[in-house]
Amino acid sequence: xxxxxxxxxxxxxxxxxxxxxxxxxxxxxxxxxxxxxxxxxxxxxxxxxxxxxxxxxxxxxxxxxxxxxxxxxxxxxxxxxxxxxxxxxxxxxxxxxxxxxxxxxxxxxxxxxxxxxxxxxxxxxxxxxxxxxxxxxxxxxxxxxxxxxxxxxxxxxxxxxxxxxxxxxxxxxxxxxxxxxxxxxxxxxxxxxxxxxxxxxxxxxxxxxxxxxxxxxxxxxxxxxxxxxxxxxxxxxxxxxxxxxxxxxxxxxxxxxxxxxxxxxxxxxxxxxxxxxxxxxxxxxxxxxxxxxxxxxxxxxxxxxxxxxxxxxxxxxxxxxxxxxxxxxxxxxxxxxxxxxxxxxxxxxxxxxxxxxxxxxxxxxxxxxxxxxxxxxxxxxxxxxxxxxxxxxxxxxxxxxxxxxxxxxxxxxxxxxxxxxxxxxxxxxxxxxxxxxxxxxxxxxxxxxxxxxxxxxxxxxxxxxxxxxxxxxxxxxxxxxxxxxxxxxxxxxxxxxxx
Numbered sequence: 001x002x003x004x005x006x007x008x009x010x011x012x013x014x015x016x017x018x019x020x021x022x023x024x025x026x027x028x029x030x031x032x033x034x035x036x037x038x039x040x041x042x043x044x045x046x047x048x049x050x051x052x053x054x055x056x057x058x059x060x061x062x063x064x065x066x067x068x069x070x071x072x073x074x075x076x077x078x079x080x081x082x083x084x085x086x087x088x089x090x091x092x093x094x095x096x097x098x099x100x101x102x103x104x105x106x107x108x109x110x111x112x113x114x115x116x117x118x119x120x121x122x123x124x125x126x127x128x129x130x131x132x133x134x135x136x137x138x139x140x141x142x143x144x145x146x147x148x149x150x151x152x153x154x155x156x157x158x159x160x161x162x163x164x165x166x167x168x169x170x171x172x173x174x175x176x177x178x179x180x181x182x183x184x185x186x187x188x189x190x191x192x193x194x195x196x197x198x199x200x201x202x203x204x205x206x207x208x209x210x211x212x213x214x215x216x217x218x219x220x221x222x223x224x225x226x227x228x229x230x231x232x233x234x235x236x237x238x239x240x241x242x243x244x245x246x247x248x249x250x251x252x253x254x255x256x257x258x259x260x261x262x263x264x265x266x267x268x269x270x271x272x273x274x275x276x277x278x279x280x281x282x283x284x285x286x287x288x289x290x291x292x293x294x295x296x297x298x299x300x301x302x303x304x305x306x307x308x309x310x311x312x313x314x315x316x317x318x319x320x321x322x323x324x325x326x327x328x329x330x331x332x333x334x335x336x337x338x339x340x341x342x343x344x345x346x347x348x349x350x351x352x353x354x355x356x357x358x359x360x361x362x363x364x365x366x367x368x369x370x371x372x373x374x375x376x377x378x379x380x381x382x383x384x385x386x387x388x389x390x391x392x393x394x395x396x397x398x399x400x401x402x403x404x405x406x407x408x409x410x411x412x413x414x415x416x417x418x419x420x421x422x423x424x425x426x427x428x429x430x431x432x433x434x435x436x437x438x439x440x441x442x443x444x445x446x447x448x449x450x451x452x453x454x455x456x457x458x459x460x461x462x463x464x465x466x467x468x469x470x471x472x473x474x475x476x477x478x479x480x481x482x483x484x485x486x487x488x489x490x491x492x493x494x495x496x497x498x499x
Contacts, residue, residue, distance in 0.1 A: 016288065038381070041295015056362040059293050063356035065240075066290035067169065068257050072239040073283035074166040075261020076276055082159040089333055090163030093344070095202070097164070097329045098135045098171040101348075105321040106131035109313055116309040122368060129179040130372045133358045134317065134379060136172035137165045138351020153395060154402050155340050161347055169353050170205060170255035174198045176357045180364050204251030209259025212242045216260065217267040231271040232278035235264070287352070294355045294377075303378050306371070310378035317379070318386060322348035339398045346394050350383035424486050427456075430474040434493055442466035445492040450480040 083090065106128035113122045122130075152158070178198060216238040225231060239257055246256035265276070303310070323345040330341055358376035361369035395401050428434075437443050441452055441464050455464050456475040470476070480486050 016292075038291055038295040041292040042298060042300055043295075054297075056297070056359050059297050060356070060359045060363050062293050063290055063352070063359060066286035067254065067353060067356060068243045069236075069239065069279075069286040070283050071166060071169065071254055072242075072257040072261040073279045074162070075258045075263075076265035076279055078162055078166060078262055078265065079159070080262065080266040082156070083163050086156045086160040087163065089330060089336070090160050090167070092329045093160075093164040093326070094168035095171050097325050098168050098175070100325040100328060101317075101321055102128060102132040102135040102172070102175050104131075104324060105134065105313075105317055108316050108321060112309055112312050112316070116312065122371075125179060125183050126366075126368055126372070129176065129183065129361065129366070130375060132172055132175035132179055133360075133372065133376050134350055134354045135175065136168045136353055137347065138349050138353060152402050153343075154400050155337065157340060157343060157400060161344065164344075166258055167255065170202060170252045170258070171198075172353070172357060173254055174201055174252060176360055180361060180366055183366055184364065201250065201252045202255060204249055205246055205253065205255035206259050208246040208249055208251050209242060209256035210263055212238070212245065212256070213260035213263030213267075216242075216264055217269050220269045228271055228274075232275045235275045235279065236282065238264070290352055290356070294352060297359075298374070298377050302370075302374050306374050306378055310375055311382065313375065314379045314382035314386075318346075318348070318383070339400060343395060343398055343400055346387060347391065348383075349387050349391075350380045352380075354380055424481070425477065425479045426486065427475050427477050428493065428495060430470050430472055430476060432472060434495070435470065435472070439469050439471075440466065441468045441470060444470075446478075447480070447485060447488050447492065449485050450478055450489045452476050452478050 106124070109130055110122065110124050110127035113127065153161075175198070216235075220231065220234060220238075223234075225234070238260070242260040243253040243257045246253040269275075323342070326341055326345040326348075330336055330344075354376050355373075358373045361372050366372075392401075434444065437445070444452075446452065452464055454477040455462055455468070455470070456477070457471065464470075464476075478489065480489060
């Protein structure tokens with residue numbers, strides 16, 4: 001038994017290490033990390049190095065927990081100030097958009113499979129179930145690419161895509177569960193009842209997320225824990241508590257954890273910076289485990305028979321279903337430019353969530369469940385390859401990129417400040433040009449609102465004073481009021497490499 005445990009841990013560590021290297025390659029070459037994580041899992045699966053993994057219930061449980069953590073982390077990282085101007089568009093895309101995508105794609109799939117795989121006997125309800133699993137978009141892959149390429153979008157597109165991606169999974173989940181229930185009952189479906197149940201679950205989920213998020217902030221600020229390192233664990237506890245309590249309240253737990261994260265992340269609470277940093281790492285760990293598990297679950301040889309229908313379905317979603325849905329949903333918002341709508345259409349990126357949703361029919365024993373899973377997996381790969389690798393190119397082609405206004409974080413100083421502190425912190429390296437008017441700190445032409453707070457000299461740190469003598473290659477940590485004040489500082493110091 002000890003040998004088995006040690007061998008298992010060795011295998012897990014190797015898979016994690018290879019996946020982390022894959023994530024680094026993703027940042028360097030612009031390939032979606034999810035695609036590479038899945039590739040590592042497939043490489044070690046039954047058609048690769050021979051790891052046999054067919055436990056769909058276990059995979060479904062892992063996916064549920066991971067998705068819960070990822071959505072909560074997405075809510076924590078979403079700035080409500082940035083989201084507020086486009087909240088209507090985002091909510092419409094995350095609800096009506098998902099419904100229309102499932103409906104349009106379901107009809108298309110029914111027609112396509114009727115021609116290409118007539119022997120499969122796929123009915124309209126099964127086609128709608130298949131479409132529902134792919135009706136939501138993936139935020140993790142989209143923004144890992146945008147950030148790795150330092151791509152900044154105009155017209156509030158980034159917060160809109162963040163809001164849509166973070167909040168559209170619950171709608172897709174409810175549709176999947178609803179269609180599974182209808183199929184298993186094998187009765188004439190009551191669409192009014194299904195629609196009412198769907199709306200009720202979303203409303204309960206949103207309400208529970210808001211109330212429990214407020215409750216979590218109140219408890220975190222009032223409780224006194226002797227060990228500060230337990231505060232991030234407390235935040236994680238609230239994450240799983242919000243999800244599970246909402247489930248027993250007959251609401252949508254995925255929407256609840258996202259709303260709860262949104263409420264908590266935009267509130268002030270003790271040890272906020274360390275807690276958010278912990279959750280960023282936890283979310284990446286959840287994604288890594290989830291992607292590896294999904295990669296191990298698929299048998300690549302089973303994808304060969306569905307290549308033709310899979311390609312047709314994939315491209316019909318990319319070039320027909322998603323654009324049609326986006327333009328219909330955003331029709332009331334006449335101020336939006338068509339270029340913005342085209343790019344939003346292109347960012348209909350599928351990821352791990354559709355694969356997780358495709359596991360549910362397998363667990364529930366729905367007819368044609370394995371075919372559904374294989375088609376969803378194949379369509380996800382095509383989406384990642386076609387859309388995921390071209391997001392920066394399409395953004396530049398549509399002229400939707402702008403020069404970033406973010407300041408480079410200090411690399412030689414392990415410090416960070418809360419977002420509640422309205423200041424800008426960065427570092428400068430002392431050069432001959434900076435010292436031409438004198439080598440003491442007081443000789444540097446800093447504006448009144450800019451301070452030098454720390455010096456790194458040969459990895460030794462000290463707090464400077466006005467008479468401190470500076471040397472070439474010294475690193476100086478500076479703090480100032482805002483981006484404009486920093487630009488003035490760079491101008492006075494005649495520094496070109498600002499950002």
